Amino acid sequence: MLIRDAETIWNTLKGIICVYKPAEVSVQKLRTIIINKICTELNETEVRPPIDYVAIEGDPMKSLSVSVRPNYADHPLVVGPRYQEEDLPLSWSNNLGWNTTGVLIFGLRSGTRSAKFIRENRPTRAYRIKGVLGEATENGLKGGKVVEKSTWRHVKQFNMDRLLSAMQASHQKKMFEMCGVDMQSQLGYELAIKGLIRPLDGKIPVVYGLKCIEFDGPNFTIEIQCVNEYETYLTSLIHEIGLKLHSTAHCTAIQCIRHSYFTLEHALLMKHWNLQNIITNLEQCNKILSENENLVKQESVALI
Structure with missing residues (x-):
């Protein structure tokens, strides 16, 4: 009604x-x-009528x-x-x-x-990012001026999967190194089971997951889970992927598909x-927030 x-x-x-x-x-x-x-x-x-004088x-x-x-x-x-x-x-x-x-x-x-x-609890966000191999642009985006072209046909999906797996492992190792903790130690295990490790500095991007969900050369799509990210960082990540695959790449679309417990x-x-x-959506979102408020707090237990 x-x-x-x-x-x-x-x-x-x-x-x-x-x-x-x-x-x-x-x-x-x-x-x-x-x-x-x-x-x-x-x-x-x-609305309220005028108050009589x-x-x-x-x-x-x-x-x-x-x-x-x-x-x-x-x-x-x-x-x-x-x-x-x-x-x-x-x-x-x-x-x-x-x-x-x-x-x-x-x-x-x-x-x-x-x-x-x-915002202050810095929950993880998930993005779906599309990129194109073979061209690098001056701003890393599809609208930018093309500054370099390269071959890409040598890149297969297994190359992409292996690279993203290595990059994810590198980010995880970096998080523990910033804590001064060995990943293979008991302290490292105890730190890991407390929850996601976040940097105290909210300006340091941290990647928790990287996965290629679609590859149709030269086009590809990856999903990334991260915190403290920003648009320039995400576009530079696509550029880095192109370089490490002995090619070049630029970003064609960035879509945030999850923020905390809120999805598309x-x-x-x-x-x-x-x-x-808006009222219907507000009621739905308030319900989600009240159901998961304690879990959001628990996500930020471990900080670097």
Whole structure:
């Protein structure tokens, strides 16, 4: 059943929403769009009418009269719409780059604390990245100027799988070295069973998993699980893969497919960004967050 009372809707807008970010749109722009959508539709529902002006007039020594008049100082045509964009706090939990698409988490009103909680606990994120062998561009992306071409037909999927496996093992070894712990020691085992090891410095990218899920030369797709990543790092990773395969490569698409416990299944497409869908999504995301809040805390037990 649709709720037509703006005040009731406003009181439910507290928590986390999950949206799908398209490419070539900034997170700040999406934030503005969502706030504008919510406020516009709220003002189209049954909002609070202007409060009447109560006037007490007359001589206090004799008699007073009380009259009720329209209060123009509280009229929307004077003070503006009941719900304005600056009244709605909205913050993001993960900041995706300009060319990156996928899962993006926002916190609404009191949900900004939940968004901050997720952000500060640095849960793992998963990406699906597409690349092309044989060409290197100046910015590592498909729109960039081609600066180098090379052969790629010698690269097979087993070469890709073996390289990604070695790179994953190298990242895991590096994490333990930063802790000053031998991976084969008892201390290393005890550290590993406590949970994922994260660097204290939130600017150090750490890769936990690398896998090639599709190879159709020269095109390939890999999935990566990581923390502290950023768009430039992911594009440089594709470039590094090309070099280590004795070729070159550039990135054609970056898609965030999971952020913490939120996946593409939970993300609202831009065409579905309306008040009713946002409320439904908010209820779904709040339920997921409450069910997994303790697990999110446990993920960050081991820090470098």
